[in-house]
Amino acid sequence: MVEMSQEFIFTLVYLLICMCLVFPPTEVRSAGLTLQNVLSAWLGSEDMQLIQYHIKKSTAAAALHSALPLGYFVGLGFACPKLDLFLIHELGLWWQTYLVASTAIWLSTWLLCYYWSRNKWGNHPIAKALHFQGNNSAWTHVAARINQEFRRIDKFTTGPPDMRVIVTDSWVMKTWAYGLNVAYQPDCHLNLLWTEEHAISHESRAGVQYLAMQVISANAHIKPFEIRLLSSDYKDLRDKLTVPVVNARNVVIQQTLTDRFLEAFRQQVHRNPPFVPAPGSLAPDNCIGCLQTRSNVKLVKLCEEGQGGDCVQCFCRPMWCLECMCKWFASRQNQSQPESWLGSKSPCPTCRSKFCMLDVCFIPSVQ
Ligand SMILES: [Zn+2]
Ligand SMILES: [Zn+2]
Ligand SMILES: [Zn+2]
Incomplete structure (x- = not known):
C-alpha cells in the first residue's frame, strides 16, 4: 500500500514536470525555466538568426521530449526501489513492453536529430523547405534572406512565443514547438477557414474572436499549414500581405468591438417585428448620421x-x-463594460x- 502511493506520487510529479517542459505555463516562463533560456548560448539569437534558431530549437525539443517516457522508467526505478525495475530480466510483460517502446522512441528520435544535424543542418525539414523555395540556391542563402527580412521592424508578428505568426515582405511563417512553417508569399494564397468566439479572454473583458487561416503554397513541396490569430490583428496582417485572402465560406470577421456589437445589434433588430409605414406616408430621407444610406x-x-x-x-x-443607430447606441454605453451593452438603453x-x-424596428420597404 505504501509502495503504491509512492509510485502514484512519483507519477503525478513526473507528469507535472512533463507538462511544464512541453507546455511551459507563464510562471515557468517568467522564471526563465524554458528550453530556450537554458540552451540560449547554443541556440543563438532568434532576432538575428531566426531560421538557425528554430532549426536548433526544434531539434532540442524533439531530443528532450523523446527522452521523457524512458526518463519516467529510470526515475521510477530510483524513486521506488522495491519495484525492482532495474532487474530487467525479471520484469513483467507490461514493464518489458514499456521499456522497449520508450527506448525505441528515444533512440529513433535521437538518430533522426543526428541525421538532421548532418550536412550542416541541411537535412532538417526547415532547411529542406527553404531549399525547395529558393530557386535552386542553397538553403543557407534563403535563410539569410529571411533572417534579414525578420530583422526589419515593419514585419508583422502575433501570438504566443510557441505559436507565433510572422509575415515579412516576402514570407509567411508560423513557429511551433518542433518546427517552423515557411511559405514564400508570391507563391501562396490564404484561405479563411473558421472563426471562434470566446466570451471573455484575459486580454480584454469584451470577448474576442479568433480567425483560423490556411496558408496554401503553389509550390508542391510545401504542405499547407494553418495559422491562428485574433481578428483584431487581421487588419495589420492584411496590410503586410501582398497575396489574396480567400473567404470562400463567407466568414464574418469582427475586427473591432464596434464590429462585434454591430453584428449582435443587427441580429436583434432583424428578430424584432418590422415597422410598416402608414400607407401614403413619405419615403424616408437619407440617414442624417452618414447621409449615405436611406x-x-x-x-x-x-x-x-x-x-x-x-x-x-x-x-x-x-x-x-x-x-x-447602432454606433449611436454603442457610444452612449459604459465603454469599460461592453458585456452590459446588449441589455442597456440609450436615448x-x-x-x-x-x-x-x-x-429598434427595421423598415423592410426601404431600399
Ligand atoms: Zn447612417
Ligand atoms: Zn425598451
Ligand atoms: Zn425620438
Missing part, C-alpha cells in the same frame, strides 16, 4: 413594462440607418426618449 429603422416601444423597463415611445420619423438621438434594442 433611413431604415424606426424606434417603436415594444419591450414589456415591468422588466425594469423605463423605455418611452419615440414619435420621431425614421431619420437613421441601422448602422448609425433617441433626436428626442431623447429612452429605448432598448428590442425597440
Whole structure:
C-alpha cells in the first residue's frame, strides 16, 4: 500500500514536470525555466538568426521530449526501489513492453536529430523547405534572406512565443514547438477557414474572436499549414500581405468591438417585428448620421413594462440607418463594460426618449 502511493506520487510529479517542459505555463516562463533560456548560448539569437534558431530549437525539443517516457522508467526505478525495475530480466510483460517502446522512441528520435544535424543542418525539414523555395540556391542563402527580412521592424508578428505568426515582405511563417512553417508569399494564397468566439479572454473583458487561416503554397513541396490569430490583428496582417485572402465560406470577421456589437445589434433588430409605414406616408430621407444610406429603422416601444423597463415611445420619423443607430447606441454605453451593452438603453438621438434594442424596428420597404 505504501509502495503504491509512492509510485502514484512519483507519477503525478513526473507528469507535472512533463507538462511544464512541453507546455511551459507563464510562471515557468517568467522564471526563465524554458528550453530556450537554458540552451540560449547554443541556440543563438532568434532576432538575428531566426531560421538557425528554430532549426536548433526544434531539434532540442524533439531530443528532450523523446527522452521523457524512458526518463519516467529510470526515475521510477530510483524513486521506488522495491519495484525492482532495474532487474530487467525479471520484469513483467507490461514493464518489458514499456521499456522497449520508450527506448525505441528515444533512440529513433535521437538518430533522426543526428541525421538532421548532418550536412550542416541541411537535412532538417526547415532547411529542406527553404531549399525547395529558393530557386535552386542553397538553403543557407534563403535563410539569410529571411533572417534579414525578420530583422526589419515593419514585419508583422502575433501570438504566443510557441505559436507565433510572422509575415515579412516576402514570407509567411508560423513557429511551433518542433518546427517552423515557411511559405514564400508570391507563391501562396490564404484561405479563411473558421472563426471562434470566446466570451471573455484575459486580454480584454469584451470577448474576442479568433480567425483560423490556411496558408496554401503553389509550390508542391510545401504542405499547407494553418495559422491562428485574433481578428483584431487581421487588419495589420492584411496590410503586410501582398497575396489574396480567400473567404470562400463567407466568414464574418469582427475586427473591432464596434464590429462585434454591430453584428449582435443587427441580429436583434432583424428578430424584432418590422415597422410598416402608414400607407401614403413619405419615403424616408437619407440617414442624417452618414447621409449615405436611406433611413431604415424606426424606434417603436415594444419591450414589456415591468422588466425594469423605463423605455418611452419615440414619435420621431425614421431619420437613421441601422448602422448609425447602432454606433449611436454603442457610444452612449459604459465603454469599460461592453458585456452590459446588449441589455442597456440609450436615448433617441433626436428626442431623447429612452429605448432598448428590442425597440429598434427595421423598415423592410426601404431600399
Ligand atoms: Zn447612417
Ligand atoms: Zn425620438
Ligand atoms: Zn425598451
